[in-house]
Amino acid sequence: MKKVLLAVALTLSATFSFAQGKTHPNASLQLVRNATLILEYAGHKILVDPMLSSKGAIESWGGVARNPTVDLKIPVAPLIKDLDLVMVTHSHADHFDEAASKALPKSIDLINQPADKDFFTKEGFINAAALEDNRTWKNISIHRVEGQHGTGQVLKMMGQTSGFVLKAKNQPTIYVVGDALWTDEVKKNIKTFQPDYIIVNSGGAVIKGFEQTPILMEEDQTMALIGESGKAKIIAVHMDALDHCRTTRASLRKKADEWKISPKKLMIPQDGETIVL
Template identity: 40%
Template structure:
Protein backbone atom coordinates (compact mmCIF):
# COMPACT_ATOMS: atom_id res chain seq x y z
CA UNK A 1 0.00 0.00 0.00
CA UNK A 2 1.22 3.47 -0.83
CA UNK A 3 -0.47 6.63 0.33
CA UNK A 4 0.39 10.03 -1.13
CA UNK A 5 -0.85 13.06 0.76
CA UNK A 6 -1.82 15.66 -1.81
CA UNK A 7 -3.15 18.40 0.47
CA UNK A 8 -5.60 18.61 3.37
CA UNK A 9 -7.72 15.41 3.21
CA UNK A 10 -6.93 14.76 -0.45
CA UNK A 11 -5.03 11.49 -0.84
CA UNK A 12 -3.91 9.20 -3.65
CA UNK A 13 -4.03 5.62 -2.43
CA UNK A 14 -2.34 2.79 -4.34
CA UNK A 15 -4.02 -0.31 -2.96
CA UNK A 16 -4.38 -3.84 -4.35
CA UNK A 17 -3.62 -2.72 -7.87
CA UNK A 18 -6.02 0.22 -7.85
CA UNK A 19 -5.51 3.99 -7.74
CA UNK A 20 -8.01 5.66 -5.41
CA UNK A 21 -8.45 9.43 -5.07
CA UNK A 22 -9.99 10.46 -1.74
CA UNK A 23 -11.78 13.76 -1.00
CA UNK A 24 -10.42 15.86 -3.88
CA UNK A 25 -9.92 19.55 -3.09
CA UNK A 26 -8.05 20.52 -6.24
CA UNK A 27 -8.41 24.28 -6.62
CA UNK A 28 -5.50 26.70 -6.43
CA UNK A 29 -4.48 28.58 -3.31
CA UNK A 30 -7.15 31.01 -2.07
CA UNK A 31 -9.85 29.66 -4.42
CA UNK A 32 -12.30 29.10 -1.51
CA UNK A 33 -13.65 31.51 1.12
CA UNK A 34 -12.16 31.84 4.57
CA UNK A 35 -13.64 29.62 7.30
CA UNK A 36 -12.24 31.60 10.25
CA UNK A 37 -11.84 35.11 8.88
CA UNK A 38 -8.07 34.83 8.73
CA UNK A 39 -7.22 33.92 5.14
CA UNK A 40 -8.92 32.56 2.03
CA UNK A 41 -8.66 28.79 1.58
CA UNK A 42 -6.83 26.64 0.81
CA UNK A 43 -3.85 28.39 2.36
CA UNK A 44 -1.36 26.41 0.25
CA UNK A 45 -1.02 25.45 -3.41
CA UNK A 46 -1.18 21.90 -4.69
CA UNK A 47 2.28 20.36 -4.21
CA UNK A 48 2.12 18.48 -7.52
CA UNK A 49 0.60 19.32 -10.92
CA UNK A 50 -3.13 18.77 -11.18
CA UNK A 51 -2.70 16.34 -14.06
CA UNK A 52 -0.45 14.18 -11.86
CA UNK A 53 -3.16 14.04 -9.20
CA UNK A 54 -5.73 12.83 -11.74
CA UNK A 55 -3.65 10.51 -13.91
CA UNK A 56 -4.57 6.84 -13.61
CA UNK A 57 -7.31 7.26 -11.00
CA UNK A 58 -9.85 4.44 -11.25
CA UNK A 59 -12.03 5.19 -8.20
CA UNK A 60 -12.92 8.42 -6.38
CA UNK A 61 -14.20 8.45 -2.78
CA UNK A 62 -15.96 11.58 -1.48
CA UNK A 63 -16.81 11.39 2.22
CA UNK A 64 -19.01 14.50 2.28
CA UNK A 65 -19.64 17.66 0.28
CA UNK A 66 -17.83 20.34 2.27
CA UNK A 67 -15.74 22.35 -0.21
CA UNK A 68 -12.44 21.33 1.41
CA UNK A 69 -13.31 17.72 0.47
CA UNK A 70 -14.98 18.22 -2.91
CA UNK A 71 -14.53 21.64 -4.44
CA UNK A 72 -15.70 23.23 -7.67
CA UNK A 73 -12.40 22.48 -9.39
CA UNK A 74 -12.74 18.79 -8.60
CA UNK A 75 -16.27 18.76 -9.96
CA UNK A 76 -15.04 20.36 -13.17
CA UNK A 77 -11.95 18.25 -13.84
CA UNK A 78 -12.86 14.74 -12.67
CA UNK A 79 -13.67 12.36 -15.48
CA UNK A 80 -17.34 11.43 -15.61
CA UNK A 81 -16.28 7.89 -16.50
CA UNK A 82 -14.49 7.24 -13.20
CA UNK A 83 -16.63 5.50 -10.55
CA UNK A 84 -17.45 7.56 -7.46
CA UNK A 85 -18.23 6.25 -3.95
CA UNK A 86 -20.26 8.59 -1.71
CA UNK A 87 -22.25 8.63 1.50
CA UNK A 88 -26.05 8.35 1.52
CA UNK A 89 -27.74 11.65 0.70
CA UNK A 90 -24.92 13.01 -1.47
CA UNK A 91 -25.66 11.00 -4.60
CA UNK A 92 -27.86 13.64 -6.25
CA UNK A 93 -24.90 16.03 -6.56
CA UNK A 94 -22.98 13.49 -8.63
CA UNK A 95 -25.97 12.38 -10.66
CA UNK A 96 -26.74 15.99 -11.57
CA UNK A 97 -23.10 16.58 -12.49
CA UNK A 98 -23.21 13.69 -14.96
CA UNK A 99 -21.04 11.06 -13.28
CA UNK A 100 -21.88 7.81 -15.03
CA UNK A 101 -21.10 5.31 -12.27
CA UNK A 102 -21.93 6.27 -8.71
CA UNK A 103 -22.13 4.00 -5.67
CA UNK A 104 -23.47 4.74 -2.18
CA UNK A 105 -21.67 3.36 0.86
CA UNK A 106 -24.61 2.44 3.07
CA UNK A 107 -22.80 -0.23 5.08
CA UNK A 108 -20.50 -2.42 2.96
CA UNK A 109 -19.53 -2.14 -0.67
CA UNK A 110 -17.33 -4.42 -2.77
CA UNK A 111 -15.73 -3.00 -5.88
CA UNK A 112 -13.34 -5.15 -7.89
CA UNK A 113 -11.33 -6.84 -5.11
CA UNK A 114 -11.75 -4.02 -2.59
CA UNK A 115 -14.12 -4.15 0.39
CA UNK A 116 -15.27 -0.87 1.93
CA UNK A 117 -17.09 -0.81 5.28
CA UNK A 118 -18.60 2.45 6.40
CA UNK A 119 -17.57 3.72 9.85
CA UNK A 120 -19.15 6.44 12.02
CA UNK A 121 -17.88 9.97 12.37
CA UNK A 122 -18.93 13.03 14.38
CA UNK A 123 -17.92 16.33 12.77
CA UNK A 124 -18.02 18.43 15.93
CA UNK A 125 -20.29 18.58 18.95
CA UNK A 126 -23.12 20.59 20.43
CA UNK A 127 -25.21 23.02 18.38
CA UNK A 128 -22.70 23.18 15.51
CA UNK A 129 -22.98 19.46 14.78
CA UNK A 130 -26.23 19.84 12.85
CA UNK A 131 -24.67 22.60 10.76
CA UNK A 132 -21.72 20.39 9.86
CA UNK A 133 -23.96 17.54 8.71
CA UNK A 134 -23.30 13.85 8.16
CA UNK A 135 -19.86 12.47 7.40
CA UNK A 136 -18.39 9.03 7.00
CA UNK A 137 -15.18 7.12 7.42
CA UNK A 138 -14.40 3.69 6.04
CA UNK A 139 -12.39 0.55 6.54
CA UNK A 140 -10.72 -0.73 3.37
CA UNK A 141 -9.63 -4.34 2.96
CA UNK A 142 -8.18 -6.45 0.15
CA UNK A 143 -6.20 -9.70 -0.02
CA UNK A 144 -2.51 -9.16 0.64
CA UNK A 145 -2.94 -5.56 1.82
CA UNK A 146 -2.91 -4.02 5.31
CA UNK A 147 -6.34 -3.12 6.66
CA UNK A 148 -6.83 0.65 6.41
CA UNK A 149 -9.18 2.70 8.59
CA UNK A 150 -9.71 6.17 7.14
CA UNK A 151 -11.50 8.10 9.87
CA UNK A 152 -12.56 11.16 7.88
CA UNK A 153 -13.75 14.40 9.45
CA UNK A 154 -14.45 13.43 13.04
CA UNK A 155 -13.53 14.16 16.59
CA UNK A 156 -12.52 11.21 18.75
CA UNK A 157 -15.62 9.53 20.16
CA UNK A 158 -16.37 6.26 21.92
CA UNK A 159 -17.85 4.96 18.66
CA UNK A 160 -14.64 5.72 16.76
CA UNK A 161 -12.52 4.05 19.44
CA UNK A 162 -14.78 1.00 19.45
CA UNK A 163 -14.32 0.47 15.71
CA UNK A 164 -10.56 0.79 16.05
CA UNK A 165 -10.42 -1.65 18.95
CA UNK A 166 -12.82 -4.13 17.34
CA UNK A 167 -11.27 -4.11 13.86
CA UNK A 168 -7.58 -3.73 14.80
CA UNK A 169 -6.60 -1.94 11.57
CA UNK A 170 -2.94 -1.88 10.64
CA UNK A 171 -3.12 1.66 9.25
CA UNK A 172 -5.28 4.51 10.56
CA UNK A 173 -5.59 7.85 8.75
CA UNK A 174 -6.68 10.70 11.02
CA UNK A 175 -7.69 14.30 10.39
CA UNK A 176 -5.69 15.93 13.13
CA UNK A 177 -5.52 19.69 12.63
CA UNK A 178 -7.86 20.59 15.46
CA UNK A 179 -10.11 22.69 13.21
CA UNK A 180 -12.37 25.04 15.19
CA UNK A 181 -15.53 27.00 14.45
CA UNK A 182 -17.35 29.00 17.13
CA UNK A 183 -14.93 27.67 19.76
CA UNK A 184 -16.00 24.12 18.92
CA UNK A 185 -13.59 21.37 17.88
CA UNK A 186 -14.53 19.89 14.49
CA UNK A 187 -11.62 17.50 13.97
CA UNK A 188 -9.23 15.60 16.17
CA UNK A 189 -6.52 17.69 17.79
CA UNK A 190 -3.09 16.59 19.03
CA UNK A 191 -4.42 15.23 22.34
CA UNK A 192 -7.12 13.14 20.65
CA UNK A 193 -4.72 11.87 17.99
CA UNK A 194 -2.27 10.67 20.64
CA UNK A 195 -5.09 9.05 22.61
CA UNK A 196 -6.09 7.12 19.50
CA UNK A 197 -2.50 6.07 18.76
CA UNK A 198 -2.05 4.84 22.32
CA UNK A 199 -5.35 2.91 22.11
CA UNK A 200 -4.21 1.22 18.87
CA UNK A 201 -0.55 0.27 19.43
CA UNK A 202 -0.71 -2.28 16.59
CA UNK A 203 -1.40 0.45 14.03
CA UNK A 204 0.56 3.02 12.10
CA UNK A 205 -1.32 6.32 12.42
CA UNK A 206 -0.95 8.73 9.50
CA UNK A 207 -2.14 12.22 10.42
CA UNK A 208 -3.35 14.47 7.59
CA UNK A 209 -5.76 17.41 7.04
CA UNK A 210 -3.16 19.84 8.38
CA UNK A 211 -1.74 23.28 7.50
CA UNK A 212 -4.06 23.97 4.57
CA UNK A 213 -7.16 25.70 6.03
CA UNK A 214 -7.44 28.85 8.09
CA UNK A 215 -9.59 27.36 10.89
CA UNK A 216 -7.04 24.68 11.80
CA UNK A 217 -5.13 25.09 15.07
CA UNK A 218 -2.59 22.22 15.23
CA UNK A 219 0.56 22.31 13.11
CA UNK A 220 2.63 19.37 11.97
CA UNK A 221 5.42 20.53 14.27
CA UNK A 222 2.99 20.65 17.20
CA UNK A 223 1.80 17.11 16.58
CA UNK A 224 5.27 15.64 16.05
CA UNK A 225 6.49 17.24 19.27
CA UNK A 226 3.44 15.97 21.16
CA UNK A 227 4.17 12.44 19.92
CA UNK A 228 7.76 12.68 21.13
CA UNK A 229 6.65 14.03 24.50
CA UNK A 230 4.14 11.17 24.83
CA UNK A 231 6.82 8.56 24.13
CA UNK A 232 5.22 6.99 21.06
CA UNK A 233 7.45 4.44 19.40
CA UNK A 234 9.25 5.53 16.25
CA UNK A 235 7.03 5.13 13.21
CA UNK A 236 3.82 4.77 15.20
CA UNK A 237 2.65 8.24 14.18
CA UNK A 238 3.60 9.68 10.79
CA UNK A 239 2.77 13.28 9.90
CA UNK A 240 3.52 13.62 6.17
CA UNK A 241 4.12 16.83 4.31
CA UNK A 242 1.99 17.76 1.31
CA UNK A 243 3.15 15.70 -1.65
CA UNK A 244 4.86 13.08 0.51
CA UNK A 245 4.47 9.32 0.04
CA UNK A 246 4.01 6.80 2.84
CA UNK A 247 4.41 3.09 2.10
CA UNK A 248 3.09 0.39 4.38
CA UNK A 249 4.40 -3.13 4.06
CA UNK A 250 4.42 -5.90 6.64
CA UNK A 251 2.89 -3.59 9.25
CA UNK A 252 5.69 -1.06 8.98
CA UNK A 253 5.37 2.39 7.41
CA UNK A 254 8.27 3.75 5.37
CA UNK A 255 8.55 7.21 3.88
CA UNK A 256 9.18 6.92 0.16
Protein backbone atom coordinates (compact mmCIF):
# COMPACT_ATOMS: atom_id res chain seq x y z
CA MET A 1 0.00 0.00 0.00
CA LYS A 2 2.82 2.44 0.86
CA LYS A 3 4.35 1.81 -2.55
CA VAL A 4 1.02 2.46 -4.28
CA LEU A 5 0.49 5.71 -2.35
CA LEU A 6 4.02 6.88 -3.17
CA ALA A 7 3.52 6.07 -6.83
CA VAL A 8 0.34 8.18 -6.86
CA ALA A 9 2.13 11.04 -5.14
CA LEU A 10 5.02 10.86 -7.59
CA THR A 11 2.65 10.86 -10.57
CA LEU A 12 0.71 13.88 -9.30
CA SER A 13 3.91 15.71 -8.48
CA ALA A 14 5.39 15.00 -11.88
CA THR A 15 2.19 16.02 -13.68
CA PHE A 16 2.08 19.34 -11.84
CA SER A 17 5.71 19.93 -12.66
CA PHE A 18 5.20 19.32 -16.37
CA ALA A 19 2.58 22.09 -16.40
CA GLN A 20 5.42 24.50 -15.67
CA GLY A 21 7.08 25.59 -18.85
CA LYS A 22 8.35 28.92 -17.62
CA THR A 23 12.00 29.86 -17.95
CA HIS A 24 13.64 32.79 -16.22
CA PRO A 25 15.89 35.41 -17.82
CA ASN A 26 19.53 34.32 -17.64
CA ALA A 27 18.92 31.73 -14.90
CA SER A 28 20.86 28.51 -15.32
CA LEU A 29 22.68 25.81 -13.43
CA GLN A 30 25.83 24.07 -14.59
CA LEU A 31 27.06 20.91 -12.90
CA VAL A 32 30.84 21.13 -12.75
CA ARG A 33 31.46 17.83 -10.95
CA ASN A 34 30.10 16.11 -7.85
CA ALA A 35 28.28 18.88 -5.91
CA THR A 36 30.17 21.76 -7.50
CA LEU A 37 27.76 24.04 -9.35
CA ILE A 38 27.78 27.31 -11.25
CA LEU A 39 24.53 29.23 -10.84
CA GLU A 40 23.76 32.13 -13.12
CA TYR A 41 21.13 33.76 -10.98
CA ALA A 42 19.63 37.26 -10.74
CA GLY A 43 22.50 38.67 -12.77
CA HIS A 44 25.26 37.05 -10.70
CA LYS A 45 27.67 34.16 -11.16
CA ILE A 46 27.62 31.98 -8.05
CA LEU A 47 29.93 29.04 -7.36
CA VAL A 48 28.56 26.39 -5.00
CA ASP A 49 30.67 23.84 -3.09
CA PRO A 50 33.90 24.06 -5.11
CA MET A 51 35.93 20.86 -5.24
CA LEU A 52 38.60 21.75 -7.79
CA SER A 53 41.25 19.05 -7.24
CA SER A 54 42.56 17.02 -10.12
CA LYS A 55 41.67 13.34 -10.39
CA GLY A 56 43.12 11.27 -7.54
CA ALA A 57 44.52 14.21 -5.56
CA ILE A 58 42.64 13.32 -2.35
CA GLU A 59 42.61 10.17 -0.24
CA SER A 60 40.07 7.37 -0.62
CA TRP A 61 36.96 7.57 1.57
CA GLY A 62 35.45 4.26 0.57
CA GLY A 63 38.50 2.06 0.18
CA VAL A 64 38.00 1.87 -3.59
CA ALA A 65 40.05 4.64 -5.23
CA ARG A 66 41.54 8.05 -4.58
CA ASN A 67 39.29 11.05 -5.03
CA PRO A 68 37.94 12.60 -7.09
CA THR A 69 37.61 9.63 -9.40
CA VAL A 70 37.15 11.76 -12.54
CA ASP A 71 38.84 14.87 -13.88
CA LEU A 72 37.23 18.28 -14.20
CA LYS A 73 35.79 18.86 -17.65
CA ILE A 74 36.07 22.64 -17.20
CA PRO A 75 39.46 24.29 -16.56
CA VAL A 76 39.67 26.10 -13.23
CA ALA A 77 40.54 29.51 -14.69
CA PRO A 78 37.32 30.06 -16.68
CA LEU A 79 35.35 28.36 -13.92
CA ILE A 80 36.26 31.03 -11.37
CA LYS A 81 36.47 33.97 -13.78
CA ASP A 82 34.05 36.83 -13.01
CA LEU A 83 32.69 35.13 -9.91
CA ASP A 84 30.43 37.23 -7.71
CA LEU A 85 29.80 34.85 -4.82
CA VAL A 86 30.87 31.49 -3.42
CA MET A 87 28.47 29.44 -1.28
CA VAL A 88 29.71 26.50 0.79
CA THR A 89 27.28 24.12 2.48
CA HIS A 90 30.06 22.67 4.68
CA SER A 91 33.82 22.36 4.64
CA HIS A 92 34.33 18.65 3.88
CA ALA A 93 36.93 18.27 1.15
CA ASP A 94 34.39 17.15 -1.46
CA HIS A 95 32.65 20.53 -1.04
CA PHE A 96 35.59 22.83 -0.42
CA ASP A 97 39.07 21.48 -0.99
CA GLU A 98 42.62 22.77 -0.83
CA ALA A 99 42.62 23.42 -4.57
CA ALA A 100 39.58 25.69 -4.23
CA SER A 101 41.17 27.57 -1.33
CA LYS A 102 44.28 28.22 -3.39
CA ALA A 103 42.46 29.14 -6.61
CA LEU A 104 39.81 31.51 -5.27
CA PRO A 105 40.67 35.14 -4.48
CA LYS A 106 40.74 35.66 -0.74
CA SER A 107 38.58 38.77 -1.15
CA ILE A 108 35.67 36.95 -2.83
CA ASP A 109 32.28 37.19 -1.12
CA LEU A 110 31.73 33.82 0.51
CA ILE A 111 28.72 32.53 2.46
CA ASN A 112 29.16 29.58 4.78
CA GLN A 113 27.52 27.94 7.79
CA PRO A 114 28.38 29.13 11.33
CA ALA A 115 30.08 25.81 12.10
CA ASP A 116 32.74 26.67 9.48
CA LYS A 117 33.44 30.25 10.57
CA ASP A 118 36.86 29.45 12.04
CA PHE A 119 37.76 27.28 9.04
CA PHE A 120 37.31 30.11 6.55
CA THR A 121 39.02 32.60 8.83
CA LYS A 122 42.01 30.27 8.98
CA GLU A 123 41.92 29.89 5.18
CA GLY A 124 42.23 33.68 4.88
CA PHE A 125 38.92 34.59 3.23
CA ILE A 126 38.39 38.14 4.44
CA ASN A 127 34.81 38.45 3.14
CA ALA A 128 33.50 35.13 4.40
CA ALA A 129 30.18 35.51 6.19
CA ALA A 130 28.70 32.85 8.46
CA LEU A 131 24.97 32.80 7.77
CA GLU A 132 22.88 32.06 10.85
CA ASP A 133 19.42 32.19 9.28
CA ASN A 134 18.84 34.48 6.30
CA ARG A 135 20.20 37.60 4.68
CA THR A 136 19.93 39.64 1.53
CA TRP A 137 23.05 39.59 -0.59
CA LYS A 138 22.85 42.13 -3.43
CA ASN A 139 19.38 41.40 -4.87
CA ILE A 140 19.13 37.80 -3.64
CA SER A 141 17.44 36.55 -0.47
CA ILE A 142 19.42 33.61 0.96
CA HIS A 143 18.11 31.32 3.68
CA ARG A 144 20.25 28.72 5.41
CA VAL A 145 18.59 25.44 6.42
CA GLU A 146 19.86 22.42 8.33
CA GLY A 147 20.91 19.07 6.90
CA GLN A 148 21.35 15.69 8.60
CA HIS A 149 24.56 14.08 7.31
CA GLY A 150 23.98 10.56 8.64
CA THR A 151 22.55 8.93 11.76
CA GLY A 152 23.82 7.83 15.17
CA GLN A 153 27.57 7.64 15.62
CA VAL A 154 28.15 8.41 11.95
CA LEU A 155 26.26 11.71 12.28
CA LYS A 156 28.56 12.70 15.14
CA MET A 157 31.55 11.90 12.96
CA MET A 158 30.24 13.84 9.95
CA GLY A 159 29.29 16.98 11.86
CA GLN A 160 27.16 19.96 10.87
CA THR A 161 25.95 20.49 7.30
CA SER A 162 23.63 23.06 5.76
CA GLY A 163 21.59 23.85 2.68
CA PHE A 164 20.58 27.13 1.09
CA VAL A 165 17.37 28.51 -0.41
CA LEU A 166 17.73 31.31 -2.96
CA LYS A 167 14.97 33.73 -3.90
CA ALA A 168 15.02 36.78 -6.19
CA LYS A 169 12.62 38.81 -8.28
CA ASN A 170 11.73 37.16 -11.59
CA GLN A 171 13.91 34.16 -10.71
CA PRO A 172 13.04 30.60 -9.73
CA THR A 173 13.28 29.71 -6.06
CA ILE A 174 16.14 27.21 -5.68
CA TYR A 175 16.63 24.86 -2.73
CA VAL A 176 20.20 23.52 -2.52
CA VAL A 177 19.69 20.67 -0.04
CA GLY A 178 23.38 19.96 0.57
CA ASP A 179 24.68 16.75 2.12
CA ALA A 180 21.61 15.38 3.87
CA LEU A 181 19.34 12.42 4.32
CA TRP A 182 15.61 12.62 3.60
CA THR A 183 14.12 13.86 6.88
CA ASP A 184 11.04 15.66 8.14
CA GLU A 185 13.16 18.83 8.20
CA VAL A 186 13.79 18.64 4.45
CA LYS A 187 10.10 17.92 3.88
CA LYS A 188 9.22 20.97 5.99
CA ASN A 189 11.62 23.16 4.02
CA ILE A 190 9.95 22.15 0.76
CA LYS A 191 6.53 23.09 2.15
CA THR A 192 7.81 26.35 3.63
CA PHE A 193 9.75 27.68 0.65
CA GLN A 194 7.86 25.95 -2.20
CA PRO A 195 10.92 25.86 -4.45
CA ASP A 196 10.79 25.68 -8.21
CA TYR A 197 13.98 23.59 -8.24
CA ILE A 198 15.45 21.26 -5.64
CA ILE A 199 19.10 20.33 -6.01
CA VAL A 200 19.65 17.07 -4.16
CA ASN A 201 22.89 15.24 -3.41
CA SER A 202 21.80 11.71 -4.32
CA GLY A 203 25.09 9.86 -4.16
CA GLY A 204 24.12 7.36 -1.45
CA ALA A 205 27.56 7.80 0.11
CA VAL A 206 28.85 5.69 2.99
CA ILE A 207 32.13 5.82 4.89
CA LYS A 208 34.49 2.89 5.27
CA GLY A 209 33.60 0.75 8.26
CA PHE A 210 30.02 2.04 8.38
CA GLU A 211 28.73 0.75 5.07
CA GLN A 212 25.18 0.19 6.36
CA THR A 213 24.77 3.83 7.43
CA PRO A 214 24.28 6.16 4.46
CA ILE A 215 25.28 9.79 4.79
CA LEU A 216 23.46 11.00 1.65
CA MET A 217 20.15 10.28 0.02
CA GLU A 218 20.20 7.26 -2.27
CA GLU A 219 17.68 6.00 -4.83
CA ASP A 220 14.79 5.30 -2.46
CA GLN A 221 15.19 8.47 -0.41
CA THR A 222 15.39 10.54 -3.59
CA MET A 223 12.10 8.96 -4.72
CA ALA A 224 10.57 9.85 -1.34
CA LEU A 225 11.70 13.45 -1.78
CA ILE A 226 10.16 13.56 -5.26
CA GLY A 227 6.90 12.30 -3.79
CA GLU A 228 6.77 15.38 -1.56
CA SER A 229 8.25 17.88 -4.02
CA GLY A 230 5.04 19.49 -5.28
CA LYS A 231 5.69 21.79 -8.23
CA ALA A 232 9.46 21.54 -7.94
CA LYS A 233 11.70 19.96 -10.51
CA ILE A 234 14.54 17.90 -9.07
CA ILE A 235 18.18 18.14 -10.12
CA ALA A 236 20.22 15.24 -8.73
CA VAL A 237 24.00 15.60 -8.35
CA HIS A 238 26.89 14.23 -6.21
CA MET A 239 27.29 11.02 -8.25
CA ASP A 240 30.00 9.26 -10.26
CA ALA A 241 32.87 11.34 -8.86
CA LEU A 242 33.77 9.92 -5.43
CA ASP A 243 34.74 6.43 -4.35
CA HIS A 244 32.32 6.23 -1.41
CA CYS A 245 29.17 7.09 -3.40
CA ARG A 246 27.20 3.96 -4.20
CA THR A 247 24.31 5.54 -6.09
CA THR A 248 25.16 6.25 -9.71
CA ARG A 249 23.39 8.24 -12.39
CA ALA A 250 22.43 4.94 -14.01
CA SER A 251 21.01 3.38 -10.84
CA LEU A 252 19.07 6.53 -10.00
CA ARG A 253 17.57 6.75 -13.48
CA LYS A 254 16.67 3.06 -13.33
CA LYS A 255 14.82 3.61 -10.06
CA ALA A 256 13.08 6.69 -11.50
CA ASP A 257 11.99 4.67 -14.54
CA GLU A 258 10.50 2.05 -12.22
CA TRP A 259 8.42 4.82 -10.63
CA LYS A 260 7.62 6.33 -14.06
CA ILE A 261 9.38 9.58 -13.19
CA SER A 262 10.18 11.49 -16.36
CA PRO A 263 13.51 13.23 -17.01
CA LYS A 264 11.45 16.43 -17.07
CA LYS A 265 10.73 15.93 -13.38
CA LEU A 266 14.04 14.39 -12.30
CA MET A 267 17.04 15.79 -14.13
CA ILE A 268 20.38 14.01 -13.72
CA PRO A 269 22.99 16.19 -15.44
CA GLN A 270 26.36 15.02 -16.65
CA ASP A 271 29.54 16.79 -15.61
CA GLY A 272 29.77 20.07 -17.49
CA GLU A 273 26.10 20.06 -18.48
CA THR A 274 24.06 23.27 -18.18
CA ILE A 275 20.35 23.36 -17.38
CA VAL A 276 18.37 26.48 -18.26
CA LEU A 277 16.00 27.23 -15.40
